[in-house]
Amino acid sequence: MTNQDKLSSLASEFQQWRLTRQYPREKTPQQLKDKTVALAQYYSSSQIKTALNIADSTFHHWCKQATSVKKPSEFIAVPDELNASSDEFNITLTCKNGNRLQLSGPLSPALLAVITGALLV
Numbered sequence: 001m002t003n004q005d006k007l008s009s010l011a012s013e014f015q016q017w018r019l020t021r022q023y024p025r026e027k028t029p030q031q032l033k034d035k036t037v038a039l040a041q042y043y044s045s046s047q048i049k050t051a052l053n054i055a056d057s058t059f060h061h062w063c064k065q066a067t068s069v070k071k072p073s074e075f076i077a078v079p080d081e082l083n084a085s086s087d088e089f090n091i092t093l094t095c096k097n098g099n100r101l102q103l104s105g106p107l108s109p110a111l112l113a114v115i116t117g118a119l120l121v
Helices: 003-020 030-041 045-052 056-068 109-119
Strands: 088-094 100-106
Touching: 003 030, 003 045, 030 045, 030 056, 045 056
Parallel strands: none
Antiparallel strands: 088 100
16 A cells, blocks of 8 residues: 555545544544554655545544553563562563563563563553
8 A cells, every 4th residue: 555545545535434433523543643643654744634535634643642652662671680489470561562472481580570570651
């Protein structure tokens, strides 16, 4: 799908959402916001705002929100002294977006606390 197709497709999604929303001042779904911000690398803000029929302030607010979201690191540093363990664990966490984190092997309660603490950041 070309970038032009993506913009046209997103415009159609916005139109469909506007026709089916429950009330006129309903918040824009996060999925539509994310797709809008993603297209900002290919189009000028005026092209996007015109195609999607959104206000300048709305577009800039969505872009600001997207850049302020912290990107989680792929690796978590674990102190060596927490590696000693006595129990075997097999844990799978699945996010709403389909991303999956699997942990298995010997995990001490202290190590498990470090990992879950990092996930909550």
